[in-house]
Amino acid sequence: MKKRIGTMVAALLLSGAVARAEMVDRVAAVVNRDVIALSEVEKRAAPELARLGSAVREPQKRAEERARLLKAALDTLIGEKLMEEQIRELGLAATDAELDTAVSDVKRQNNITDDAQFERLLSGEGFTVKSYKEFLRNQMSRMKLVQIKVSPKVKVSEEDLKAAYTQYTKMESEDAEVHARHILVQVDPKATPQQVEAAHKKALGLAEEARKPGVDFAGLAKAKSEGPSAADGGDLGFFRRGVMVPAFEKVAFALKEGEVSEPVRTQFGWHVLKVEERRAVDVAPFEQVKNELETRLKMQKTEKFVEQYVQELRQKASVEVKL
Template identity: 45%
Template sequence: MYNIKSYIIIFALSLLVSTFSISSPVIASEDSDKIIADVDGNPITLAELKLAISSLPADYQDMAKTSLSQMMLQQLIDLKILSAKADEENITSKKSYKNELSFLIDQLKREHYLRNLYAKNVKEDTILARYKQLVSQLDSDKEIRARHILLKTKEEAESILVELSEGADFSQLASQKSIGPSASNGGDLGFFTRESMVPDFSQVAFALTPGEVSKPVKTKFGWHVIKLEEIRPRTAPDFNLVKDELRDELERMVMTSVIGEARRSAVINIRESNLSNLLIEK
């Protein structure tokens, strides 16, 4: 017998089970033959239960396996009951149902195709090779640490250079006169890469030597006086920290390539008149 808390959880799960993720993990084929229950002779398989559970958010999957399995089984029973009701009322003959079913089938085909495509083309060694390629590009790059004083006019920037030539401290001038957010840190921008700053700024900053101060530099933010503090080799992130990101990148590249090639050979006809009617309806 379920208590009131269990019913609340079951209700929440009922909302989730109605929107199973199409991209759920692959379930072992043998599980499709293992019947765990039936409703009026309509079987519920272990594969269906596993699919339902795997489609839930991680917070729900952390529940005790026995409790979660029992709750999801009840939801699958309800699903079979409502599915039978839909058959009784001939819902499947309605055009709206057929349209949605066709759309869902296309989505399911896409997900299974991409899953197989990625399994063939994006393997651990492929990801590692991409990582090494990116790391090799870092070997010739560097990061710098610089300070800057941001001002509104060129005249103000030139005045700063005069004060510096007379022995003024750069960080103190930045704290007193810079209009940039780094003023509170004495103009210190920390370490940054070439591409992390606007090109006009980076071009000058990366050409300096440690301790050198630039002439006034104009960017969209105003006028800068830049002082280079340090240079260091650009360090590569740990492979395990970026592996998932690299996998996603490679999967996008593979998908884009396949779609691009298929589009070039596909015969695509767009019915502009029907499309314009849809836009008018909205």
């Protein structure tokens, strides 16, 4: 009797502990026998969730977007769990020797000469040495699985390459390079809203001044810009899409030759842009970009086949989503 009472007490204590654990960290999904906690999902979605806070102001839309981001992160984690089961079954986990070699390669590629420097690099990316090695081992193990189950299906034909080159030439010929100058009014990252607005007003005044007939934009930039290019009259030279920060690039490629923009906000402050010249981009010949196109197509097809493979695993597995 005492033994039974003791068992009952233990069971009650255990159920209480489980209840408290659920209150602290909800279960987002159960994949066969593996549990995915909500905290794992939130951690995986953290970068996108952080951007969401500043990008979407309306509460309902923010809630809907948050739910979408969490679902996408959960789907990714479910896929990884299913692949991990296959890795265990097939004995494909990366060995300690393979991991050590990979870590040495990372250190060599980043010119890292000592462990303290390596720890600082990882810390800047949100890793400890232990968590990074775990992350790297998982990545390497999944790559082994992909090489066996997916890579043999990935084929890129000459017709695929020529079709990709046709699309490439169309995109390149429609694009252009712009030669721009800018005047920067710096804003400290910790600036108050009042300081940001004061800098904005200053930038508005500079934009108005730059548009006056006969004003030399380069001379104005030399005199008033607070950026490192001020000495060169704010000259940024020619650049293509994908080089500048998105907000800056969007305005630069929308301006006509000789046109001066309204102030544009980036992490550096407020910019007033002027496009000096636009020119067409020369399209590289097929043989020159063939290898790059092949690599890109293989990556795209591999991603597609990996998604199909994960869906096949999911159909055969017991997956209970609780999010």
